[in-house]
Amino acid sequence: MSDFKNITDLLIKFRDERDWEQFHNSKDLALAISIEAAELNELFLWKSNEAIDKERLKEELADIFSFALLLAEKHKLDVPSIIKDKMKLNGKKYTVEKAKGSAKKYNEL
Amino acid sequence: MSDFKNITDLLIKFRDERDWEQFHNSKDLALAISIEAAELNELFLWKSNEAIDKERLKEELADIFSFALLLAEKHKLDVPSIIKDKMKLNGKKYTVEKAKGSAKKYNEL
Amino acid sequence: MSDFKNITDLLIKFRDERDWEQFHNSKDLALAISIEAAELNELFLWKSNEAIDKERLKEELADIFSFALLLAEKHKLDVPSIIKDKMKLNGKKYTVEKAKGSAKKYNEL
Amino acid sequence: MSDFKNITDLLIKFRDERDWEQFHNSKDLALAISIEAAELNELFLWKSNEAIDKERLKEELADIFSFALLLAEKHKLDVPSIIKDKMKLNGKKYTVEKAKGSAKKYNEL
Numbered sequence: 001m002s003d004f005k006n007i008t009d010l011l012i013k014f015r016d017e018r019d020w021e022q023f024h025n026s027k028d029l030a031l032a033i034s035i036e037a038a039e040l041n042e043l044f045l046w047k048s049n050e051a052i053d054k055e056r057l058k059e060e061l062a063d064i065f066s067f068a069l070l071l072a073e074k075h076k077l078d079v080p081s082i083i084k085d086k087m088k089l090n091g092k093k094y095t096v097e098k099a100k101g102s103a104k105k106y107n108e109l
Numbered sequence: 110m111s112d113f114k115n116i117t118d119l120l121i122k123f124r125d126e127r128d129w130e131q132f133h134n135s136k137d138l139a140l141a142i143s144i145e146a147a148e149l150n151e152l153f154l155w156k157s158n159e160a161i162d163k164e165r166l167k168e169e170l171a172d173i174f175s176f177a178l179l180l181a182e183k184h185k186l187d188v189p190s191i192i193k194d195k196m197k198l199n200g201k202k203y204t205v206e207k208a209k210g211s212a213k214k215y216n217e218l
Numbered sequence: 219m220s221d222f223k224n225i226t227d228l229l230i231k232f233r234d235e236r237d238w239e240q241f242h243n244s245k246d247l248a249l250a251i252s253i254e255a256a257e258l259n260e261l262f263l264w265k266s267n268e269a270i271d272k273e274r275l276k277e278e279l280a281d282i283f284s285f286a287l288l289l290a291e292k293h294k295l296d297v298p299s300i301i302k303d304k305m306k307l308n309g310k311k312y313t314v315e316k317a318k319g320s321a322k323k324y325n326e327l
Numbered sequence: 328m329s330d331f332k333n334i335t336d337l338l339i340k341f342r343d344e345r346d347w348e349q350f351h352n353s354k355d356l357a358l359a360i361s362i363e364a365a366e367l368n369e370l371f372l373w374k375s376n377e378a379i380d381k382e383r384l385k386e387e388l389a390d391i392f393s394f395a396l397l398l399a400e401k402h403k404l405d406v407p408s409i410i411k412d413k414m415k416l417n418g419k420k421y422t423v424e425k426a427k428g429s430a431k432k433y434n435e436l
Contacts, residue, residue, distance in 0.1 A: 220330050221329050221330040221331055221407060222330055222331070224407070225406070225407045225410055225411075228410075228411065228414065229410070229414070232414055232417070232418070235423050235427075236421060236423055236426050236427050236428070236429075237427050237428040238426075238428075238430075240428075241430045243376035243377060244371070244376060244377050244379060244384075245371040245374075245375070245376040245377070246376065248364070248367045248368050248370070248371055249368060249371075251364045251367065251391060252361065252364035252365060252367070252368050255357070255360045255361035255364040255391075256361060258357045258360065258361070259357050259358060259361050261357070262353070262354040262357055262358075265354075266354075267352035267353060267354040267355065268352060268353050268354070270353065272402065275353075275402060276402075276404060276409045276412065276413075277409075277412075277413055277416070279395060279398060279399055279404065279406075279409060280409040280410045280412065280413035281413060282360060282364075282391070282395055283392075283395060283406055283409075283410055284410055284413065284414075286388060286391050286392060286395070287410075289384075289388060290388055290392075293381065293384060293385075295385060295388065297334070297388075297392055298330060298333070298334045300385045300386075300388060300389040300392075301334055301337075301338070301389045301392055301393055301396075302334075302337065303385065303386075303389065304385075304386055304389035304390060304393065305337065305338070305341055305393075307386070308341070309341070312345060314344050314345055317345050317347075318344075318345050318346050319345070319346040319347075319349075320345075321347075321350045
């Protein structure tokens with residue numbers, strides 16, 4: 001079985017032990033991801049690009065992944081597939097010729 | 110090889126073809142995750158909890174996972190491990206006895 | 219003197235007493251605004267649209283305004299002017315005929 | 328009349344011409360603030376601290392202020408008052424003695 005499914009199953013078990021599925025509508029799961037993403041950002045606030053606490057980084061990244069996996073599971077999405085599909089789309093917006101070495105957004109290339 | 114490593118390798122290949130690693134410092138990768146999380150939130154803005162475009166959901170979730178996997182790879186983190194570690198921590202903050210059926214944050218339980 | 223300038227002067231005084239201007243580059247001020255916006259969102263997480271703690275709402279909104287006013291001041295922006303300019307722009311994207319009673323984004327009208 | 332009330336009245340008028348109040352529940356207004364804050368952050372993504380487009384900065388800051396003023400108005404909040412109240416609170420968490428010249432969060436001082 002896939003590693004994505006394995007870890008998602010553990011997250012589902014944790015959620016169901018606490019009878020939390022009732023709160024996990026899609027809008028609130030998306031909101032939770034963004035709140036955790038902001039907690040990750042906070043580790044870097046006023047600081048330089050790499051000056052951070054690795055233990056806190058692990059915790060905040062774990063929280064982001066957790067809610068993202070729960071939202072993916074709710075919609076029966078295969079995570080590697082949706083990533084590959086998006087890479088295909090991004091490959092057209094950011095062709096190697098146009099985008100190599102550039103940080104510009106696709107509509108500015 | 111783990112599915113997490115497989116998909117991360119594809120993301121690394123996409124990044125390196127475009128010589129983008131130079132931009133991928135930790136602070137900007139975290140920033141990118143939060144920007145994508147906001148784009149996901151935007152699908153739900155002014156709408157009800159489940160009234161969304163599934164194709165857009167897949168794209169925005171894919172973007173969140175992509176930057177999160179790149180940040181995890183940059184710090185050589187094993188994603189299932191950091192999630193399990195965080196679940197252990199969360200299990201203490203949110204014991205089944207105290208947290209079952211409750212949406213309260215741990216410091217309000 | 220304008221009320222915006224009065225309250226901004228108090229924020230500047232608070233900042234300078236603590237010798238914090240050195241940290242207040244534009245990127246970090248923007249980051250701070252988004253972190254506070256996420257703390258505001260957190261008051262609503264798993265909850266219904268109006269079920270919140272008014273005292274916490276005041277505190278988080280105050281934080282958002284504080285960093286936004288500091289960023290505006292840094293760039294010598296007159297806040298009412300930039301809002302009116304944006305309303306002019308929005309008035310064209312969201313004409314009354316097309317947008318009345320609709321929650322659609324302008325590119326979907 | 329206060330400058331805050333003046334500009335808020337214009338925002339209310341814009342909203343009511345389009346019959347948009349029906350969408351402006353507190354949770355969605357908070358969500359809108361965070362989405363605009365992310366659009367502001369995006370101006371700095373992969374870039375240095377001051378390397379930005381000033382016109383875009385004005386637009387995104389204006390959007391943040393607009394939704395924040397609408398949320399404040401919805402709860403009948405006086406913006407300068409809530410900012411002063413928060414500064415009082417912050418003054419205790421970040422006394423000049425402890426916090427001067429430091430970027431540390433209050434619980435790390």
